[in-house]
Amino acid sequence: MENIEEIFKEKNFNSETLKYIENFLDEFDGIFGKYVSRDEVIRRIKENLNKNIGYFSKDESNDAGTYSSFEKEICLREGMSEEDNKSVIFHEMIHCITTRGLSVGFDEEYITEDLEDNSIMAHHGLTEGFTAYATTIRNQKYGLERNSYPILQQQTKNLIEIIGEDEFWNVAFNNPVKLFDLMEKNRLAEDYVDVEIFLDKFDVIWRYERQILNSKTTLLGRIREDDKEIDTPLADAKEYIIKTFSNALTQREISSPAELMEIYSKIKGYSRQLDINNGFPIYDAFFVQFKHLEEKGIPREEILNGLGDDAKEMLEGKEKLDNFLSLDRYEQLEQIANNPNQVFDEVIYSEFADYCMAEIAKSILTPNLPHATEMYCMLDSGLAKNILENGYNLDSLAIEFLEIDDADEMSFNLYNADGENTNYLGTFGCKDCSFVKYTPLENEEEREWFVAQRPDFKDAAFLKSETGQYILYYGDDKYKYISSQGRVSKFSEYTNYCESPMESQLRKVRSAKKQYDTFSKMGYMEKFAERFKIEMEEHYQEYLKLKSGRLITPIDVEEATKEVNLEEIGETLAKFIESAPKRKKSLEEGINYESR
């Protein structure tokens, strides 16, 4: 039997510290001993722990414990139970034994070893994730219900499921630099940039969970109002993580509907855990694998029979949306304008209604159009049909909200404003808070009523553009009514700043080129440069598509002039010659019409 005092005698640890170390050695050996030997754990503790266990008060921090690779010290919060102390020490000790130099766990410089600036990009997220998960395994063994960083832990667990337990723990405890290889092998990353981005997303979740801890709220509780800026990065991070996992599942070799159903359930599980509903893209692996099965010769019916009802419905929903989106833009607009209910019932998959609407909006709208949902409402209310029939330019629709509040109670003025011409198309309102029905407000009194409803209403006009939302403020509390004409002139002025779809696409090309130029000058950033180059080419192709697809061609002219007959052409030529007597000769040369 080893003598713990003898082993650490040079460290002069006190008896309490030695007791905790011995306890940790036993517990770790019993759970993770096959990945790191007891002797190796002792060696690492000797290397990375120099001080006795310290304590801090509740007032100093909300943490239960800390490990400092700089001080080589573990500290605990005062006043915890002995059981809690042991659990926290287990957690901090894992940090201690996975420390190399100052780097703890995956807070590694391997990501940046190729960079010349030697900066260390710490990745606390996955480090805390696997440490917390290892501690939970320990706690479950000893019947303790203690759980830190629940979201991180869950995602670490998902990662481990894909990578494989033995391989992951070996890397986490012994060789974090190999994480890249593991991720690449399991199709979770293609290059180190992917790994870095993936780990960044774990960091975002880590920061969020730290924030929860610090704001002393429960996970289910709302985070403080002033912390909301993390919401967007958090949602992005969640989506990225699911997509990464889903992508790994895309590469899995499957041969039966049951395995396909397993993939569906896994992705559904991920999206439930992370509480996101971002539509079909996160289910890509499911759709791709469905096609793979079909390609393998399994009849469609047989595959469908092997799926649950919800998986089947989702598959059908995706196909319906794809079919609709494959129509050309004008056909889509006509369908929605003429029969919105049918489109809503048949094309919008109810579970992903927001996503489907956004995709349709993306397909039919251009950047300077109003918010997608509002646009859908306008289409649904028959307004778009009217707009189409009157030949207004849908690309230049500008919306001016008269009233916006949280109760969905709003009305708006609609203009056709392309920078040169501005047509007031009417005022539309949603008086009864019904979400999808906007009806024209026939008289000015009603318009005024809407504006007057809110005494604190600062008259503001909104115009959406690719670069952001222009907000015009004019008028004040005393001046509740602004004439239509005043607004129209403001819109004309501001629509000049709006980009046409082609301009917007060109701007994206230029922006990607700028990034490409910057990164390609930095020798060690080729991977980034390469990405922006690809992005630049994609945007350019899109621009070319817009340029050729959206402009009128001689074929359109031929189609439009089918009804013109030979005699009429002759008349026109005669008029031309008459209208330009001084140029008669040259015109005759110019219009030397063979079949006269």
Add this chain to the structure above:
Amino acid sequence: MNLDSYACAEVLDVLDNMEKKYVEKIPKKFLEVLKENASDNYKKHIVTFKPLKNQNLNKETLKILTVINLKYWTESQEDKDRILKSKIKKN
């Protein structure tokens, strides 16, 4: 017998919505006649997302566009013959 000023403006509106390479195929003098005769009060309305045939073009506009299409945009004799044939039929 004068050129319709609205039609001249409308033809220019259509040309504005076409690629430069097609407009460049039309002799400058022809374009000048259009510009000189174009109405100042014309309100641009041609859009690219909607088929040209559905944009209620003026009859005179269609005639001028036919001339332009036949003379400057239709390159092969075969295509010219095809278009002319269809026009003769309508006669």
